[in-house]
Amino acid sequence: MLRTTVMKSAFRARQLSSPFSNAVSMYNRCSPSARSPRFSTTAVSKPSISTFSGQTIILLSAASLISGFAGYFLANRHDTEAVPRKPQYGSREDCTRAVEELKKTFADDEDAVSTNADDLYSHGFSVNDHHPGTSHTVVVYPTCTEDVVKIVKIATKYRIPIIPYSGGTSLEGQFRGYSSGGICLDMSRMSKIIEIHEADSDLVCQPGVCWSDINDTLHDQGIPLFFPLDPAPTATIGGMLSTGCSGTNAVRYGTGKAEWFLNATVVLPSGEVIKTRRRSRKSSAGFDTTKLFIGAEGTLGIVTEVTIRLTPVLPTTVAVVHFPDVRKATEAVREVMLSGVGIQCVELMDDLCMHALNKYGQSEDRWPEKDTLLFKFQGHNQASLSESDRVVEEIVARHGGFGFKLAKDDQQAADLWSTRKNALYACLALVNGSRAWSTDVCVPVSKLSELVYETKKDLASTGLVAPIAGHAGDGNFHASLLIRDEEELRIAKDVVSRMVHRAIALDGTCTGEHGVGIGKKEYLVEELGAGTVELMKTVKRAIDPLGLFNPGKLYPDDSADGKKD
Missing domain, CATH: 3.30.465.10 (Uridine Diphospho-n-acetylenolpyruvylglucosamine Reductase; domain 3)
Known part of the structure; x- marks a missing residue:
């Protein structure tokens, strides 16, 4: 593999005079007893370099090492002027x-x-x-x-x-x-x-x-x-x-x-x-x-x-089932996941999403416009798939599931699964002239029913059209807020903010899979803590001291974690 020598040559040129090498030399010149982390028990009248404790030497060496590594990264700069924060x-x-x-x-x-x-x-x-x-x-x-x-x-x-x-x-x-x-x-x-x-x-x-x-x-x-x-x-x-x-x-x-x-x-x-x-x-x-x-x-x-x-x-097949409300659907998911059957995917589509699929979807089926789950079973043979199907059908029935339908062959399984894959495009057509604010959050599976239920209530109160679909088996769900003007954009921003705060309060995350970018970086301090965020920034400054790689993304602005910009 290609390995350039820019960093190596710069480091070697500075090595003899660098704080790093000075620290190593100081340490090597110390006697074995001075290198020991134990304090000396010998009384002294005044401190001298020869009588410094081993711990003092180590602290001085550590400070020099840190300074040396800073110099190591600075050596890769185009010039030698100080790197501003x-x-x-x-x-x-x-x-x-x-x-x-x-x-x-x-x-x-x-x-x-x-x-x-x-x-x-x-x-x-x-x-x-x-x-x-x-x-x-x-x-x-x-x-x-x-x-x-x-x-x-x-x-x-x-x-x-x-x-x-x-x-x-x-x-x-x-x-x-x-x-x-x-x-x-x-x-x-x-x-x-x-x-x-x-x-x-x-x-x-x-x-x-x-x-x-x-x-x-x-x-x-x-x-x-x-x-x-x-x-x-x-x-x-x-x-x-x-x-x-x-x-x-x-x-x-x-x-x-x-x-x-x-x-x-x-x-x-x-x-x-x-x-x-x-x-x-x-x-x-x-x-x-x-x-x-x-x-x-x-x-x-x-x-x-x-x-x-x-x-x-491995062989797979697909089943679909409907529920009277989203709370019962997500509670069924939790029990299914604890059953240990061969589940590859569990997808949630809410009632509004099913309405969009009926109106604009590519499937010939007409679905009940109720909160719906799609299961993809996986197994080594037909017997294992049939067992998973049997167990899941029993579980969802206990939670009010109805209309349970198992694909009869691979083609029907593919058609059922394409229903989920086409959901986003069908939902986008619900409001003419709109754009979607697609956002996602994720919580522990046991908290998903509460999160989805409260979010749907919140969305209903705003008047925004916002279908929900998500990966219910791992606590991750997506809302597509359909926006036509600046006022709806302002409302959507407030809704998304409440959704994120709600997820974090439930020990979840501001994003399950979309990433942070510029859209979610303001929430990282709340989710991860100021110390963790500062550690991320420290790594960034060490590896990219000039801040050239994708600036403005991922890391919260300094004002977001209590520092002046």
């Missing part, structure tokens, strides 16, 4: 010079650098969410890790922000442009499947490949494995890793923050290329640096290669 970015003239240098660097590829107005706009705006858009200064299309390194070095030279762009499906503004200008790094040309290791159940790929294309490739090659994380069909592996995604399969297979990303090749803000770990399924060699980048939303590094874990394809 609030990043300082290049001027318009710097942006212009950066674009000119990018064009010269990629002169052999006329499609690699774009300043086309439509291109800039499409990468900085989205019809999928309500967040205000901002165009980028330039869009660059790398094809390999080496290209990304070149772009990062140019960005560092001119102090220009870099905003990664993957599948463009995110819902919290993760790929919005920065107000003073920036370089959008579109990873769509890095979309190769590099290696498939069927015997090891893993696959190495570039970040721009879609998860759905990976599964199609495995199917077409007759490999009975698949990648189970399933967000939007056009979501890519790089974006999925960066937002810690999940999807309908999270009940059975967990989320992107579990063990599905085995390692990653990452370009750091310094321009150095690292690989977070080897390909073996398990390792206890240090802490898991792969997870440092999962959910970091491109603020710590640019992912250029990923090894993903695969899992066997």
Whole structure:
């Protein structure tokens, strides 16, 4: 793997005079007794360097070590001036010079650098969410890790922000442009499947490949494995890793923050290329640096290669059942999850969602417009599927479930499941001329019924049309608030805020799978605590001291955690 030497050479040049080396030298010169953490019991008349206690030496050494590591990160800067806490970015003239240098660097590829107005706009705006858009200064299309390194070095030279762009499906503004200008790094040309290791159940790929294309490739090659994380069909592996995604399969297979990303090749803000770990399924060699980048939303590094874990394809079938109200539906989910049967997915669609499906959906079925659950059963054979079906049918009946329908064959199962996949588009058609504020929260499964019940009451009181659908098996639900004007936008903002506060009060989270971006960062202090948020910011400042990687995303503004901006 490519590994640049920028950080290493800078560090070596400073090593002899750095506080780090001074601290090590001081420690090594101490006698063995002085290195001991025990206090000396010998009385002294006045302190001297020779009679300092071992603990004092260690404290001084630790201070020097911290200073030394700060110098280590500063050595990667374009110059040696102090790094301000609030990043300082290049001027318009710097942006212009950066674009000119990018064009010269990629002169052999006329499609690699774009300043086309439509291109800039499409990468900085989205019809999928309500967040205000901002165009980028330039869009660059790398094809390999080496290209990304070149772009990062140019960005560092001119102090220009870099905003990664993957599948463009995110819902919290993760790929919005920065107000003073920036370089959008579109990873769509890095979309190769590099290696498939069927015997090891893993696959190495570039970040721009879609998860759905990976599964199609495995199917077409007759490999009975698949990648189970399933967000939007056009979501890519790089974006999925960066937002810690999940999807309908999270009940059975967990989320992107579990063990599905085995390692990653990452370009750091310094321009150095690292690989977070080897390909073996398990390792206890240090802490898991792969997870440092999962959910970091491109603020710590640019992912250029990923090894993903695969899992066997097993037989599945689908059942649908309706309930008199959402509380009974969610209570049934809780009992089903405790029963231990083979459940791959449990999806909730409320009465308004079912109304939308009847009116605008693609299914020929007419559904009762009641709160509805879709179950996807999974097993090794038909007998295990039948047992799961029997147990679940008994449980839902005890909670008032009716109209239980099990797919009679694979085609009907696929049709039933497509009903859930089409729900969002059907719901968007309920209000002409509206845009959706799609938001999600997540709580422990035992708290889901309370959360959904209170949220539906809240939504009804506002007059907003807002269908609810979600992943009920893991406590995650989504509301699509349909908005036509500024007044409805203001009302929606208040509703979403109350929804988030309600979820956090129930020991939940402001986002189960959409990520933070610019839309949810104001809630992190309430959810995680000021200390945890400051730790996140400390990591960010250490790895990206210039603050160039996706600024304005993920981390709350200083004013949000009690500090002056």
